[in-house]
Amino acid sequence: MNASPRRKELTRLAAQLFVQEGFDKTTVRMLAQEMGIKSGSLFHHFKDKQEILAAVIEEGTHNALRIARRALEYSPTDPEARLRTMARAHLETLFTDRNAHVVALFEWRRLDDEAKAHLSHLRDAYEALWVEVIDAALEAGLIHGDRFLVSRFVLGALNWTVRWYDPAGPRTPDDLADELVGMIIPAKR
Amino acid sequence: MNASPRRKELTRLAAQLFVQEGFDKTTVRMLAQEMGIKSGSLFHHFKDKQEILAAVIEEGTHNALRIARRALEYSPTDPEARLRTMARAHLETLFTDRNAHVVALFEWRRLDDEAKAHLSHLRDAYEALWVEVIDAALEAGLIHGDRFLVSRFVLGALNWTVRWYDPAGPRTPDDLADELVGMIIPAKR
DNA sequence: GTCTATATTCAGATAGAC
DNA sequence: GTCTATCTGAATATAGAC
16 A cells, blocks of 8 residues: 555565565564664554555565566567566565565465455466466367466475575576476477 | 383474474473373483484484485486475474474584484484485486585475475475476576 | 373453553 | 554463372
């Protein structure tokens, strides 16, 4: 709702801490220190800690959706390229965009029911993009299986990279995306 | 270390709560209530809350390793069947064995450094099983890609099922495992 | 092995001055 | 918009009786 520049900046910093420490282990005092203010001042910007989480997750999902949509616009239209585009966009929001999408994926459970209800349509819109692209790949005979399961397996493989991938290592996120797509597509003809 | 039957039972109950609520959100009072004792009594069995987590994760990883090894013994020896066997075993420990493996995967970060050091060899042994089976599939030309990445993508896809799969639904864990293997293997010849 | 009682610490959140 | 000061509740853990 409210989106003052200050609040946006605070949300960005919160996302970083939530990824590093986890939502539960991040105290409002830690958040405040990172933001260069005292803990009491935080509650001028956010009603409570829950609202900070909701703000982060909203931004994270929103970014993922925006970046994926834009990437699809500029993508070649063949199903394989679009699959690659989506995978690249997904990892881009996880590793280079800035953390908020990671929080959206890994701390969703910590949202209260109200926030979940409010944000689930955003998440669903993003997943719908995926199902769309996967459907096209299925119809083209590029991959095979159940559309629902394939989407979830692919997203699972991508999401889990957060747990092991080191962006400082030799591979780029794009490398990972291409490898994953290569894995589920029959060998190059 | 210590493995009194009582402690084993408590560990089992703790695993269940850790999955339902998450480690951080599970209080020692909740644990005690579930176990039918008072919170103070818990510390007769475990030095502190950390030790409960370590016990759960040790059991979870140990179970996963044991079940996978045994499943491979009885598995046909062709690479595709062994891949399927590993995937089935993995989901079996996640959904039907009982929760401890889920905790091992999702709360690993919460272990202190000492526990991580003590348990990482167990985890590595389990992952080595996977790499072995995946290597065989690569050599047989059944799948293609980097052994390291393929293992991690497959495990990611499997692990993430915890977040969306409903065991009460129409599909069995074995169905999921077979679908995943089908997804990464070229269409039936 | 479990109980009661409690020490201790720390978290989220509020009030009112500046 | 930020500060200081503080309330309130809750969580981990301990001590000693039974």
